Amino acid sequence: MTKAKRQMIDNAKRVDAVMEVLDARIPHSSKNPDFDEIFAHKKRMIVLNKADLAGAGMMKAWIEYYQSIGIDAIDICATRKNDKAKLIQFIKKSLSERLERNKKRGINKDIKLMVAGIPNSGKSTIINLMASQASAKTGNKPGVTRGQQIIRVAEGIVLLDTPGVLWPKFQSERQAMNLALTGAIKEQVLDIWELASFLVSESPERIKEQIKQRYNLEEIGSDPAATIQEIAKKRGFLLKGGEYDLDRTAQMIITEFKNGVWGKAVLENPEEIL
Ligand SMILES: Nc1nc2c(ncn2[C@@H]2O[C@H](COP(=O)(O)OP(=O)(O)O)[C@@H](O)[C@H]2O)c(=O)[nH]1
Ligand SMILES: [Mg+2]
Numbered sequence: 001m002t003k004a005k006r007q008m009i010d011n012a013k014r015v016d017a018v019m020e021v022l023d024a025r026i027p028h029s030s031k032n033p034d035f036d037e038i039f040a041h042k043k044r045m046i047v048l049n050k051a052d053l054a055g056a057g058m059m060k061a062w063i064e065y066y067q068s069i070g071i072d073a074i075d076i077c078a079t080r081k082n083d084k085a086k087l088i089q090f091i092k093k094s095l096s097e098r099l100e101r102n103k104k105r106g107i108n109k110d111i112k113l114m115v116a117g118i119p120n121s122g123k124s125t126i127i128n129l130m131a132s133q134a135s136a137k138t139g140n141k142p143g144v145t146r147g148q149q150i151i152r153v154a155e156g157i158v159l160l161d162t163p164g165v166l167w168p169k170f171q172s173e174r175q176a177m178n179l180a181l182t183g184a185i186k187e188q189v190l191d192i193w194e195l196a197s198f199l200v201s202e203s204p205e206r207i208k209e210q211i212k213q214r215y216n217l218e219e220i221g222s223d224p225a226a227t228i229q230e231i232a233k234k235r236g237f238l239l240k241g242g243e244y245d246l247d248r249t250a251q252m253i254i255t256e257f258k259n260g261v262w263g264k265a266v267l268e269n270p271e272e273i274l
Contacts, residue, residue: 008038008164011114015160017043017095021117021126024054024075025266027062028273029178030118032166039116044071045094047087049122051075058266065270078125084132092154099156111157112150116164120184123163127151130159174202178267181257196250197224199257200231203267210262211253228253 018039023030046066059075066073072094076083095111115123131151149161168184170176177198179185201224208220215231232244239245
């Protein structure tokens with residue numbers, strides 16, 4: 001077992017509930033299956049973060065899917081201040097039964113919630129959002145465990161300020177591509193050319209449609225090299241000798257995808273995965 005996993009098992013013992021943060025563009029690829037195991041006996045919630053980069057329709061499908069397997073889920077954009085209230089509402093609702101139970105039994109202890117997820121999914125941004133403004137002023141007090149700070153979310157609910165981090169697990173080539181394209185792993189880990197080729201030839205049809213629109217392509221054939229060359233031609237990306245600058249084109253394709261230049265994009269929907 002890795003040290004990170006052992007540490008996470010240890011952390012899990014000290015909380016009552018966990019909020020797992022996934023990247024809304026790749027809910028399946030950004031989920032480390034170890035979380036299911038580590039938090040099997042805890043109350044679990046899923047936050048599909050970066051919803052501003054994903055499509056609302058697809059978020060609904062994912063939320064319904066998670067609900068069907070008994071996990072509360074919500075989509076948010078943690079960089080949007082307005083989504084704080086939405087997240088608080090969600091947490092309160094998700095923990096309402098437990099809150100009610102504690103009250104009935106006269107238990108005065110706060111429900112401890114932890115944020116967990118793979119790197120770059122937005123855990124720190126979510127914690128900062130929750131710690132911001134009013135709640136930070138009125139609710140923050142030092143935690144009891146190892147100097148950890150806690151953030152009061154609502155009456156009876158606190159959030160730990162230290163997120164639980166586990167690296168993604170590569171279960172397929174496609175997953176590695178998805179993770180690189182959304183910034184969960186460094187894109188340099190994979191070849192730029194392979195990444196761009198994957199996008200133009202193996203991404204879902206809806207993504208290819210965006211590529212056609214963005215680069216004014218009539219058709220996208222099965223040969224990724226031909227597509228990338230066509231895009232280079234449209235953009236006038238030439239090398240000194242007059243050849244097409246395919247590396248520059250591949251890099252542009254990836255950067256534009258990452259930055260959401262093509263519009264909202266979801267690389268995985270529940271039907272494609274399950
Ligand atoms: N577009 C967008 N970017 C976000 C959102 N939440 C976080 N980010 C960005 O994603 C990157 C990683 O966020 P961070 O909170 O550091 O992730 P962590 O590694 O899980 O703690 C940062 O550049 C954030 O600004 C979001 O909802 N939308
Ligand atoms: Mg962080």
